[in-house]
Amino acid sequence: MRTVMMSLAASLLMTTAAPVFANDSVTEIAKDPAQWGMQLGQYDGSRYSKLDKINKDNVGDLQVAWTFSTGVLRGHEGSPLVVDNVMYVHTPFPNTVYALDLNEDGKILWKYQPQQNPDVIGVMCCDTVNRGVAYADGMVFLHQADTTLVALDAKTGEVKWSVQNGDPAKGETNTATVTIVKDKVLVGISGGEYGVRGHMTAYNIADGSMAWRAYSTGPDEDMLVDPEKTMVLGKPIGANSSLDSWEGDQWQIGGGTTWGWTTYDPELNLVYYGTGNPSTWNPSQRPGDNKWSMTIMARDPDTGMAKWFYQKTPHDEWDFDGVNENILADQEIDGQMRKILVNFDRNGFGYTLDRETGELLVAEKYDPQVNWATEVDMDKDSETYGRPQVVAEYSTEQNGEDTNTTGVCPAALGSKDQQPASYSPDTGLFYVPTNHVCMDYEPFRVSYAAGQPYVGATLSMFPAPDSHGGMGNFIAWDATKGEIKWSLPEQFSVWSGAMATAGGVVFYGTLEGYLKAVDAETGDELYKFKTPSGIIGNVFTYEHDGKQFVGVLSGIGGWAGIGLAAGLTNANDGLGAVGGYAALSDYTALGGQLTVFTVPE
Amino acid sequence: MKRFAATAAIALIAASAAFAQDTATTAATTADQAAAPATDATTSDAAPAADATTSDATATDAAPADAAPADTATADAATSDNPALTDTAADHNDGIRNFTAEDIPTFAIAADGTVDWPTFSGFRRYHAECHVCHGPDGEGSSYAPALKKSVMRLDYYDFVGIVAGGKQEVGQAQNQVMPAFGSNPNVMCYIDDIYTYLRARGTDAVPRGRPAKKETKTDAYDAAEASCMGF
Numbered sequence: 001m002r003t004v005m006m007s008l009a010a011s012l013l014m015t016t017a018a019p020v021f022a023n024d025s026v027t028e029i030a031k032d033p034a035q036w037g038m039q040l041g042q043y044d045g046s047r048y049s050k051l052d053k054i055n056k057d058n059v060g061d062l063q064v065a066w067t068f069s070t071g072v073l074r075g076h077e078g079s080p081l082v083v084d085n086v087m088y089v090h091t092p093f094p095n096t097v098y099a100l101d102l103n104e105d106g107k108i109l110w111k112y113q114p115q116q117n118p119d120v121i122g123v124m125c126c127d128t129v130n131r132g133v134a135y136a137d138g139m140v141f142l143h144q145a146d147t148t149l150v151a152l153d154a155k156t157g158e159v160k161w162s163v164q165n166g167d168p169a170k171g172e173t174n175t176a177t178v179t180i181v182k183d184k185v186l187v188g189i190s191g192g193e194y195g196v197r198g199h200m201t202a203y204n205i206a207d208g209s210m211a212w213r214a215y216s217t218g219p220d221e222d223m224l225v226d227p228e229k230t231m232v233l234g235k236p237i238g239a240n241s242s243l244d245s246w247e248g249d250q251w252q253i254g255g256g257t258t259w260g261w262t263t264y265d266p267e268l269n270l271v272y273y274g275t276g277n278p279s280t281w282n283p284s285q286r287p288g289d290n291k292w293s294m295t296i297m298a299r300d301p302d303t304g305m306a307k308w309f310y311q312k313t314p315h316d317e318w319d320f321d322g323v324n325e326n327i328l329a330d331q332e333i334d335g336q337m338r339k340i341l342v343n344f345d346r347n348g349f350g351y352t353l354d355r356e357t358g359e360l361l362v363a364e365k366y367d368p369q370v371n372w373a374t375e376v377d378m379d380k381d382s383e384t385y386g387r388p389q390v391v392a393e394y395s396t397e398q399n400g401e402d403t404n405t406t407g408v409c410p411a412a413l414g415s416k417d418q419q420p421a422s423y424s425p426d427t428g429l430f431y432v433p434t435n436h437v438c439m440d441y442e443p444f445r446v447s448y449a450a451g452q453p454y455v456g457a458t459l460s461m462f463p464a465p466d467s468h469g470g471m472g473n474f475i476a477w478d479a480t481k482g483e484i485k486w487s488l489p490e491q492f493s494v495w496s497g498a499m500a501t502a503g504g505v506v507f508y509g510t511l512e513g514y515l516k517a518v519d520a521e522t523g524d525e526l527y528k529f530k531t532p533s534g535i536i537g538n539v540f541t542y543e544h545d546g547k548q549f550v551g552v553l554s555g556i557g558g559w560a561g562i563g564l565a566a567g568l569t570n571a572n573d574g575l576g577a578v579g580g581y582a583a584l585s586d587y588t589a590l591g592g593q594l595t596v597f598t599v600p601e
Numbered sequence: 602m603k604r605f606a607a608t609a610a611i612a613l614i615a616a617s618a619a620f621a622q623d624t625a626t627t628a629a630t631t632a633d634q635a636a637a638p639a640t641d642a643t644t645s646d647a648a649p650a651a652d653a654t655t656s657d658a659t660a661t662d663a664a665p666a667d668a669a670p671a672d673t674a675t676a677d678a679a680t681s682d683n684p685a686l687t688d689t690a691a692d693h694n695d696g697i698r699n700f701t702a703e704d705i706p707t708f709a710i711a712a713d714g715t716v717d718w719p720t721f722s723g724f725r726r727y728h729a730e731c732h733v734c735h736g737p738d739g740e741g742s743s744y745a746p747a748l749k750k751s752v753m754r755l756d757y758y759d760f761v762g763i764v765a766g767g768k769q770e771v772g773q774a775q776n777q778v779m780p781a782f783g784s785n786p787n788v789m790c791y792i793d794d795i796y797t798y799l800r801a802r803g804t805d806a807v808p809r810g811r812p813a814k815k816e817t818k819t820d821a822y823d824a825a826e827a828s829c830m831g832f
Binding site: 072073074075093094118119120121122123125126127128193281404440442444445446447449451452453454455456457458459460461556557559561562567568584585590 | 736779
């Protein structure tokens with residue numbers, strides 16, 4: 001049947017000479033809930049599955065069906081893919097990929113083990129994580145730590161082509177997955193703490209040749225913006241928008257890296273991603289708005305040309321790295337159906353925008369502890385429209401170099417980091433894994449050296465004061481109003497990607513290692529199971545032989561493993577603090593394992 | 602300005618790498634060199650970059666064999682026969698920092714908890730350059746060792762050598778790589794500060810978190826810092 005449809009599509013293409021549609025193989029797989037064809041489940045980033053054989057009535061009976069050790073002990077982010085009864089499992093450095101035959105109890109069909117210079121490990125900020133592979137047209141795409149992008153034959157694991165996206169000697173590395181749109185694979189870059197100049201690059205999936213590259217900063221032609229047609233909050237962006245927002249040449253080492261997730265709207269033909277923090281972390285060394293760091297970018301995937309930008313944190317003073325995923329949904333706001341984009345930024349604000357125009361609809365705190373800004377100015381006639389109203393007490397710029405600014409919420413980890421949220425069209429709610437951590441932040445002068453850390457601030461983090469003592473919450477969010485519907489306190493940051501299903505269940509993992517299932521309406525806990533190591537991976541689901549399975553990678557690490565392994569303390573507090581101060585190492589240890597669950601018949 | 606800082610750092614690498622290699626036989630004689638403030642490196646002959654790289658590589662090669670056992674818990678015995686490892690008492694001060702009787706940089710904590718400026722500076726620089734792998738307060742992370750313990754096992758010269766030259770333990774069971782910071786002024790200009798801070802943590806002379814009280818920066822320190830960093 002599939003071949004019939006494919007040839008039908010092909011003949012349509014030939015007769016009408018229409019532009020290439022969204023990658024057919026990806027779209028087909030995404031339509032079939034039995035498969036898990038991309039890291040975020042769908043192009044819209046919803047991480048929602050239509051499968052309902054595991055549901056709120058029987059999820060309490062969940063049992064482990066099978067397990068798989070990855071052979072690697074560092075932080076395991078992302079998730080496997082399931083395509084045509086084969087599961088593709090990736091690992092942190094050395095970025096091994098396994099193809100497991102689900103028809104043969106997970107027998108290893110092939111294993112790909114890249115040869116990478118281990119020097120790259122030393123220039124990866126915050127562990128050697130990798131957020132997984134992508135699949136299209138019978139190929140598996142892996143973006144390695146050393147920024148080598150490889151296309152593997154999905155049947156054999158053989159390398160069809162490979163291309164180098166960056167230079168680790170300059171601190172350019174990769175942790176992100178890639179996104180396939182039409183005939184291109186979109187690739188970001190990491191290294192904001194090394195003064196890397198961020199960019200998004202599209203390679204042709206046929207042969208790995210570069211189609212376009214859009215820098216986050218610099219001259220208009222480098223950024224692929226049109227001074228007249230690219231819009232910012234309803235107005236043309238104008239000429240030299242980035243160059244005019246930096247002092248001198250600082251933009252060249254100014255960050256704005258692109259290590260988060262990319263989502264795609266096939267109807268509007270726009271891709272969405274975020275740019276990271278400006279370098280250094282010392283704001284006094286880079287006067288200006290530092291455009292376009294900390295920005296949501298909407299681009300045409302064919303040309304890379306920018307449709308609209310929105311900068312969430314102009315002139316960052318706290319490392320609120322703006323790369324978090326942009327989830328696309330259609331919801332009613334003020335009685336009108338809107339094509340919205342929802343972003344839970346590191347800075348603690350949950351943004352709802354019109355994804356066609358970039359109009360700002362809602363911007364509210366999704367953790368009540370957020371204190372660095374009072375609000376985002378929503379008055380279209382105001383000079384500060386769309387800008388956060390910064391509280392002087394928590395401004396590390398206003399307090400100045402060599403001054404310790406205390407009690408800033410959230411911490412640099414953000415109210416949410418890369419761990420992706422989920423959206424259920426059944427409940428209309430977003431399910432968000434969050435951090436509940438605050439910080440002291442002291443910026444100071446640093447000198448740039450290529451390939452060396454370029455940080456410029458010292459910070460100490462601690463659980464949000466005057467709260468439940470834990471360092472995380474798992475929340476349900478109404479993006480049409482900007483309101484928390486319910487919030488589940490967690491002892492540690494929730495660093496695992498959530499997944500909602502048509503079974504009325506939401507799944508997420510915890511740093512202690514629990515896989516949890518909660519009721520999508522009420523948040524009531526329905527099931528939990530402690531896996532071998534802490535979970536920073538993303539929950540996924542698939543169906544095989546008529547049975548639904550739910551899986552997740554365990555393997556403590558990432559930034560969470562750095563900050564929390566020894567426990568976090570607040571020097572301003574006395575001893576005898578509550579549970580939140582406990583060290584993660586009291587609960588879990590290194591590991592690298594996939595655990596797959598199902599409900600027995 | 603940037604170029605000046607880089608030159609200073611390169612001179613530092615050459616010096617540091619030399620320390621690392623000489624440790625085994627001539628620790629006593631190199632101690633005098635090491636005791637000199639960081640800025641003295643700028644007055645020595647500026648080693649060509651290529652030379653620095655070569656010595657770096659040697660230091661890296663040598664490091665795993667020497668340092669690997671020291672990083673495991675079983676190596677505590679090594680501390681007993683080396684007075685430099687246990688002695689943290691401040692013996693003299695050169696106007697910039699304190700030193701032990703063996704001329705090793707060390708901390709000085711007043712009765713009311715006030716820490717000397719270099720140790721406070723070490724706290725700040727550690728939490729900018731080191732803690733993203735080694736965890737807050739020298740406590741270690743899910744994959745990198747607790748440096749507050751390492752500095753009580755490794756001697757000063759080995760410590761400087763590893764920071765400047767890096768260290769790798771890559772194999773089936775682990776992928777641990779420490780980069781070479783020898784060309785990074787933000788690390789190398791403050792290497793003695795970071796060392797004394799970690800020694801203060803390793804002996805519990807300062808608690809976790811930010812030191813509550815600190816001495817002010819001396820003019821001599823300020824001048825040495827500006828010279829090394831190229832401010």
